[in-house]
Amino acid sequence: MDKKDLFRQELEYVHGVPLFWTIAEAWSEVEGFEARPDDLLISTYPKSGTTWVSEMLDLIYNNGDIEKCRRDAIFNRVPFMELIIPGLVNGIKQLEALKSPRLVKTHLPVQLLPSSLWKNDCKIIYVARNAKDVAVSYYYFYKMATMHPEPGTWEEFLENFMNGKVSFGSWYDHVKGWWEKKKDCRILYLFYEDMKEDPKRELLKVLKFLEKDLPEDIVNKILHHTSFNIMKQNPTANYSMMSKREMDHSISPFMRKGISGDWKNQFTVAQYERFEKHYKQQMEGTTLKFREEI
Ligand code: PPS
Numbered sequence: 001m002d003k004k005d006l007f008r009q010e011l012e013y014v015h016g017v018p019l020f021w022t023i024a025e026a027w028s029e030v031e032g033f034e035a036r037p038d039d040l041l042i043s044t045y046p047k048s049g050t051t052w053v054s055e056m057l058d059l060i061y062n063n064g065d066i067e068k069c070r071r072d073a074i075f076n077r078v079p080f081m082e083l084i085i086p087g088l089v090n091g092i093k094q095l096e097a098l099k100s101p102r103l104v105k106t107h108l109p110v111q112l113l114p115s116s117l118w119k120n121d122c123k124i125i126y127v128a129r130n131a132k133d134v135a136v137s138y139y140y141f142y143k144m145a146t147m148h149p150e151p152g153t154w155e156e157f158l159e160n161f162m163n164g165k166v167s168f169g170s171w172y173d174h175v176k177g178w179w180e181k182k183k184d185c186r187i188l189y190l191f192y193e194d195m196k197e198d199p200k201r202e203l204l205k206v207l208k209f210l211e212k213d214l215p216e217d218i219v220n221k222i223l224h225h226t227s228f229n230i231m232k233q234n235p236t237a238n239y240s241m242m243s244k245r246e247m248d249h250s251i252s253p254f255m256r257k258g259i260s261g262d263w264k265n266q267f268t269v270a271q272y273e274r275f276e277k278h279y280k281q282q283m284e285g286t287t288l289k290f291r292e293e294i
Contacts, residue, residue, distance in 0.1 A: 006085060007146040007245070017109055017169040019082075020147050026084040033081060033092050035116040038101040040210075041124040042078065045174040046107050046167065047137035048129035049192040051254075054078040055237050056203060056226045057103050057125070060210065064218035066225055070234075073241040078103040081114075085147065088246070107168045110177035121186060125206065126178045129192035130290040131171050131279060132263035135161045139266075140252040142166075147246065158271060162278050172282040179288045193260050193291045199223050228258035261293030 012024035164170030
């Protein structure tokens with residue numbers, strides 16, 4: 001296959017959810033993923049704090065040993081399960097090669113999760129972020145990460161986001177689907193905004209969920225190492241080890257702003273009003289509530 005064909009292609013639908021076309025092509029391989037009982041799944045809608053919580057978890061698993069966590073780039077330490085791009089990456093094969101206990105990243109909506117993760121009753125940490133900040137972060141990510149189709153203008157992208165016509169589908173379905181699932185499964189549901197407000201409180205929740213104790217000084221070390229400014233400088237956490245063909249940080253850095261409420265700098269008043277109306281309809285009847293700034 002000609003490599004240039006991989007990039008900036010239209011998304012393909014899998015059971016109604018738009019995905020990178022290479023994932024859609026390899027779907028049976030994704031469905032066949034073999035989970036292990038001690039896998040920890042990190043599940044998020046894109047741009048919701050995946051890398052942040054992944055770095056935190058790798059540090060927890062390594063008792064705060066910073067050097068050990070510099071052994072490789074975050075996308076190799078915590079493989080992106082469903083990401084299959086011929087000649088570039090295969091999350092399923094990466095995971096097969098990892099020793100237990102594994103950290104597994106996914107952006108799949110709950111209904112598309114490979115069944116072995118449910119059969120093995122794997123623990124899951126889900127991180128959700130408010131829709132408007134996700135939309136903004138996703139727009140800049142579409143611009144810099146060429147596996148996505150061209151984003152078009154912000155106005156056009158926002159329209160597609162609202163209609164679920166972006167990679168991994170509807171934000172609304174994703175956050176609600178996983179919220180419902182937490183009633184029956186071992187899911188710790190976290191919010192990006194809570195992590196911004198009080199990272200220590202949220203890290204302690206993670207430790208409790210993992211039934212793990214760490215001394216206070218290690219907890220503080222992990223918090224320092226996972227602060228936005230430190231992660232932004234860390235080549236093994238900031239995606240600078242990804243090829244420029246795949247991610248061009250000169251267009252927009254992966255570690256962009258790392259704040260809550262940036263949507264205020266992007267939405268026009270008209271866009272805000274339209275979005276709010278649509279949001280109310282989409283989120284009607286759910287107990288799931290978001291904060292939009294800290
Ligand atoms: S991805 O590509 O979907 O896995 O991206 P993801 O890691 O989920 O989200 C990227 C956004 O998270 C911000 N980020 C952080 N914010 C605060 N603190 C820390 N440590 C941190 N690490 C990553 C990152 O900057 C992206 O958000 P924006 O708003 O674009 O800055």
